[in-house]
Amino acid sequence: MSQSLLGQGGVEIEDPRHSPEVQIEVNQLTKLFRQGERAAVNGISFTLHKGDILALLGPSGCGKTTTLRMIAGFEQPDSGQILLQGQDVTRLSPQARKIGFVFQDYALFPHMTIAQNVAFAMRHLAKRERPAKTRYWLELMGLQGLENRYPNELSGGQQQRVALARTLAAEPDLVLLDEPFSNLDASLRETTRNEMRALFKRSGTTVILVTHDQAEALTFADQVGVMNAGRLEQLDTPQHVYQYPSNAFVARFLGHTNLLYGDADNGLVKTALGDLQIEPGVVGQVRLSLRPEDLHLSPAPTCDAAARVISREFRGHDYFYTLEQDGVQYCVIAPSHHCFDVGSWVNINVLRGGSVLPH
Numbered sequence: 609m610s611q612s613l614l615g616q617g618g619v620e621i622e623d624p625r626h627s628p629e630v631q632i633e634v635n636q637l638t639k640l641f642r643q644g645e646r647a648a649v650n651g652i653s654f655t656l657h658k659g660d661i662l663a664l665l666g667p668s669g670c671g672k673t674t675t676l677r678m679i680a681g682f683e684q685p686d687s688g689q690i691l692l693q694g695q696d697v698t699r700l701s702p703q704a705r706k707i708g709f710v711f712q713d714y715a716l717f718p719h720m721t722i723a724q725n726v727a728f729a730m731r732h733l734a735k736r737e738r739p740a741k742t743r744y745w746l747e748l749m750g751l752q753g754l755e756n757r758y759p760n761e762l763s764g765g766q767q768q769r770v771a772l773a774r775t776l777a778a779e780p781d782l783v784l785l786d787e788p789f790s791n792l793d794a795s796l797r798e799t800t801r802n803e804m805r806a807l808f809k810r811s812g813t814t815v816i817l818v819t820h821d822q823a824e825a826l827t828f829a830d831q832v833g834v835m836n837a838g839r840l841e842q843l844d845t846p847q848h849v850y851q852y853p854s855n856a857f858v859a860r861f862l863g864h865t866n867l868l869y870g871d872a873d874n875g876l877v878k879t880a881l882g883d884l885q886i887e888p889g890v891v892g893q894v895r896l897s898l899r900p901e902d903l904h905l906s907p908a909p910t911c912d913a914a915a916r917v918i919s920r921e922f923r924g925h926d927y928f929y930t931l932e933q934d935g936v937q938y939c940v941i942a943p944s945h946h947c948f949d950v951g952s953w954v955n956i957n958v959l960r961g962g963s964v965l966p967h
């Protein structure tokens with residue numbers, strides 16, 4: 609079990625005196641649904657330690673659910689290996705793996721009360737132990753008072769918490785979540801997501817979440833794996849995949865970006881937006897990804913060497929601008945008090961050098 613300390617502001621940090629055990633290791637997992645067709649999942653590998661939360665993020669059809677289903681045992685891989693706490697479970701039945709799965713539609717039993725739904729997951733415990741444990745999980749999920757209701761008498765968010773209580777009550781080594789927040793409205797999604805993350809962190813549960821929602825992956829997970837066409841394009845911390853995408857697909861999938869080209873030498877790249885600093889040692893033609901919030905706008909006295917505002921979208925806390933300079937379009941996010949009219953001329957200043965993408 610990994611140990612954690614409470615850091616500043618109550619943020620949990622890993623205690624360096626304890627090295628967490630490996631919970632799951634996935635090696636070169638591959639799935640071909642039909643021979644001759646492109647693999648739905650193509651050589652995916654990753655390792656998670658106890659208590660880690662991984663989000664697999666990618667567009668529709670990239671292989672996220674198939675990866676999760678192979679880990680759960682609902683789908684057999686064509687090649688590759690899944691180790692749970694060092695044990696090879698690749699060919700074991702779903703029941704023989706201590707894995708909890710929360711489906712998109714929660715899959716609660718409609719004819720059972722909330723308490724019965726949760727108690728059903730505790731068949732491994734003696735009957736007399738189940739009521740107290742059921743109360744424990746329902747309270748932890750903020751569901752006290754709803755024990756005797758049926759699933760159709762609960763809101764979407766409450767049903768989702770029952771589904772999680774039932775999954776956790778089985779005390780799995782690993783919890784798999786397939787788009788678990790997609791049925792919740794925007795405000796409930798955010799609070800439920802934060803509560804779930806805190807709960808998983810408190811209980812030291814290892815979690816793999818599948819989503820196509822970038823914000824969800826970046827806020828919920830410790831590690832984000834970006835998938836494209838069956839492959840894991842990049843696996844790293846949310847901050848790292850956002851700020852240092854490994855290629856243009858990852859850069860674009862995680863939000864808006866500006867791709868710039870230029871000649872690099874001595875830690876500088878000459879681009880259309882001026883000379884930008886990059887890591888030393890990179891030489892020749894390079895492509896940079898610059899996030900819209902890494903650019904700053906200031907009024908231009910004349911239209912010479914300036915950018916024209918093409919469109920402006922008010923988003924409450926900021927403006928999203930589209931600009932054009934020398935035939936190239938740029939996107940910029942500026943605080944909502946930085947207001948420039950459509951058609952006006954502005955200078956684009958680069959606040960941060962950007963990250964170099966491989967060709």
Ligand SMILES: Nc1ncnc2c1ncn2[C@@H]1O[C@H](COP(=O)(O)OP(=O)(O)OP(=O)(O)O)[C@@H](O)[C@H]1O
Binds near residue numbers: 667671672
């Ligand atoms: N049972 C199946 N038989 C044949 N092909 C399948 C089967 N299940 C999935 N596929 C194909 O495998 C690929 C990956 O599907 P998968 O459901 O894993 O994607 P996904 O990333 O989870 O997509 P979504 O976000 O839309 O759920 C898709 O091209 C899909 O059509």
